[in-house]
Amino acid sequence: MAEQAIGLLGGSFDPAHEGHAHITREALKRFGLDRVWWLVSPGNPLKPDAPAPMADRIARARAVMAHPRVVISDIEARLGTRYTAETLRLLMALYPGVRFVWLMGADNLASFHEWQDWDWIMTNVPIGIFARPGSRLAARGARAAEEYERFRLPAEAAVLLPRCRPPAWCFVNVPMLDHSSSAIRAEGGWRRDLRGGPR
Numbered sequence: 001m002a003e004q005a006i007g008l009l010g011g012s013f014d015p016a017h018e019g020h021a022h023i024t025r026e027a028l029k030r031f032g033l034d035r036v037w038w039l040v041s042p043g044n045p046l047k048p049d050a051p052a053p054m055a056d057r058i059a060r061a062r063a064v065m066a067h068p069r070v071v072i073s074d075i076e077a078r079l080g081t082r083y084t085a086e087t088l089r090l091l092m093a094l095y096p097g098v099r100f101v102w103l104m105g106a107d108n109l110a111s112f113h114e115w116q117d118w119d120w121i122m123t124n125v126p127i128g129i130f131a132r133p134g135s136r137l138a139a140r141g142a143r144a145a146e147e148y149e150r151f152r153l154p155a156e157a158a159v160l161l162p163r164c165r166p167p168a169w170c171f172v173n174v175p176m177l178d179h180s181s182s183a184i185r186a187e188g189g190w191r192r193d194l195r196g197g198p199r
Helices: 018-030 054-064 075-079 084-094 106-110 118-124 136-140 143-147 155-163 181-186
Strands: 004-011 035-040 070-073 098-105 127-130 169-172
Touching (some): 004 084, 018 127, 035 054, 035 075, 075 084, 084 098, 106 127, 118 143, 155 169
Parallel strands (some): 035 070
C-alpha cells in the first residue's frame, strides 16, 4: 500500500473561514494529497493576544470545512507542542508511513524565517505555499524563498511535491478569496474570550 500524503494546515483558526476551506480544497487537488489535517493551535507564539477558546474554534472549523478528506484536529494541544517544528518532529515519529506536506499562505512565507527552527522545517518537510491577497511580492522577497530558491518546484509540477525529498517547496497561484480571521474579528463577527486566559 502506497504511503499516504497528508497536508498539514496549521493556525489559530480564530475563526476559520471560507478562505481556509478554499485553499484546503485547492491543496487536495493541486498537490495530489490524500488528506488535509487542520491543526488548530492552542495559540500562536508570534501573536500577543490569546485566541478564542479551543472548543469554539474547533466547532467553527468543522462547520466551515465539512469534507470527508479533511480532519479538524487539536493534536497540538494534546501533544503539548508550542512550535510548528516540535509538532512536525512528533508527527513524523508517530506516523512514519505518512508523507507530510506543510501548507501555508504566502503571507506566512514572508515571516517564515522568524519561526523557531524554520530551516529545520524547510529541510525536513515539503512545503506547499498559496498566494494570498497582497502577499505575492512580499513572499517573493522572503528570506526563506531566497535561501531555498534552487529547491523550488515549478507550479506545473505541484502534484509531485509530496514525493519530493526535502528541501522542496512549491508556490501556487489559486483564485483568491479576500477573507481573513482578523477582519472577521474586527467586524465583530466572531465572539472573543476577552478574559484571555493562559497561553
